[in-house]
Amino acid sequence: MTPVDVRAYEDADEEAIVALWDARFVEPRPWNQPRELIRRKVGVARDLFLVATLDRRIVGAVIAGWDGHRGWLYHLAVAPDVRRRGIGSRLVRAAEALLQARGCPKVNLQILASNREVVRFYERLGFQVEERASMGKRLAVTPATRHAPSRRPACRATAPS
Ligand SMILES: CC(C)(COP(=O)(O)OP(=O)(O)OC[C@H]1O[C@@H](n2cnc3c(N)ncnc32)[C@H](O)[C@@H]1OP(=O)(O)O)[C@@H](O)C(=O)NCCC(=O)NCCS
Numbered sequence: 001m002t003p004v005d006v007r008a009y010e011d012a013d014e015e016a017i018v019a020l021w022d023a024r025f026v027e028p029r030p031w032n033q034p035r036e037l038i039r040r041k042v043g044v045a046r047d048l049f050l051v052a053t054l055d056r057r058i059v060g061a062v063i064a065g066w067d068g069h070r071g072w073l074y075h076l077a078v079a080p081d082v083r084r085r086g087i088g089s090r091l092v093r094a095a096e097a098l099l100q101a102r103g104c105p106k107v108n109l110q111i112l113a114s115n116r117e118v119v120r121f122y123e124r125l126g127f128q129v130e131e132r133a134s135m136g137k138r139l140a141v142t143p144a145t146r147h148a149p150s151r152r153p154a155c156r157a158t159a160p161s
Contacts, residue, residue: 016058
């Protein structure tokens with residue numbers, strides 16, 4: 001099999017990533033629109049947005065976040081026809097390596113507790129389910145703040161440590 005390549009997101013990847021996420025993640029809400037999400041991430045930390053390619057086709061993606069205290073993983077997805085070939089694991093390990101290189105001591109992520117298959121996937125990679133109350137609060141995003149430069153601090157209100 002052609003080897004899978006894991007690399008940083010490039011602008012030309014946008015359509016393929018949108019297609020990959022569309023079926024699985026999109027909710028009809030502005031903060032979860034894939035194009036908006038991609039542009040926000042690229043504006044803040046492009047190098048923490050990873051894609052997996054197979055024969056130059058985008059077959060997976062994951063977003064990592066680093067706030068100086070904890071690392072986070074978001075929106076991991078692998079195309080249905082190439083699952084169970086280790087691509088999701090490659091993406092998570094590559095994201096972990098990037099976070100570790102920045103001095104990140106712990107990676108957190110949130111998934112629906114009912115998504116037992118993905119819990120098993122992450123357990124295989126050494127993650128553990130931690131009993132926490134997951135909290136969040138929506139913040140109004142105005143046109144002036146939507147693509148703010150990275151020197152502005154990111155805000156996050158959440159429970160896991
Ligand atoms: C979760 C996901 C990214 C896994 O990607 P993948 O490339 O298939 O994962 P891997 O091939 O690296 O799997 C590694 C191991 O994890 C476990 N695993 C993966 N998918 C699993 C499943 N559906 N059920 C049970 N165990 C699973 C297996 O132990 C697997 O090893 P094996 O194939 O040798 O048994 C993929 O199923 C996906 O995109 N799901 C939809 C999106 C999603 O729910 N994302 C996570 C929430 S943000």
